[in-house]
Amino acid sequence: MKVLDLQCPHGHRFEGWFASADDFESQAKRQLVECPICGAKEVSRLPSAPRLNLSGANDAQSSSDAGASQAREWQARAMHALREVLEKTENVGDRFAEEARRIHYNEAPARNIRGVTTPEDAKALVEEGIDVMPLPIPAALKEPLQ
Template sequence: MIRYALKCEHAHEFEAWFSNSAAFDEQKARALVECPHCGSAHVEKAIMAPMVRTSETAENRHADMRKAVAEAMYKVRSHVEQNFDYVGEGFAREARDMHEGLAPERPIYGEASRDEVRELIDEGVPVAPLPIPIGEKPKPKTLN
């Protein structure tokens, strides 16, 4: 397999995989290669730097990725804890009330059971889990 950096006539850049160079040429000639952004079939190969293997092991790369993910999760969680109102086990009720216009909108976070979360999603209430950074255990919160 070969990965090509591609660019359409509208300067949208994207990547695609082909079994070989001839496969790209054949699919392009048959207008089967399209820009995922605008659908244009006028696509050309873009300049691409070759992938060079270094002495870095896959294990080191994975460790670096895990560390980066953990740091991002920590930042998200810290941002929420510092800027959102903690509503504890009343999260589902508060989120539903805001969604229905019964309470003023504000950023909140708190606790909810899986069933409560499913019900909120079914009702169209926007919710998302708060990430727990890798290696940490959830800490119980107290309402102020």
């Protein structure tokens, strides 16, 4: 099993596990590998080396590792928050604007909803005094995780 360091065009770094480097190349060419944060399928392999415990390792590497660790921790927190939003909202799909209005005008039961709408409809909702917030959901969260 090969653990590879990967990155999408948006700078999201993550690990991928593959049977071999050739397996990664094959899957990447067929666009089967995607960023777990944004769903981008243009994924590239980053240079990586085995981790070695060497006495006297320089502080610069340690600082770089700390920065990467903080980035991974932030991404993990963001993914956790998105999962929580998904668990606590009802997906009304492309009926979002209609359902948000029905809830706002007490024509439907109050509840937390999510869905899809056009930028124009979102602007109209805000102008009506209906609070909405765009929330891009990574493809990795749209289906159940294994």
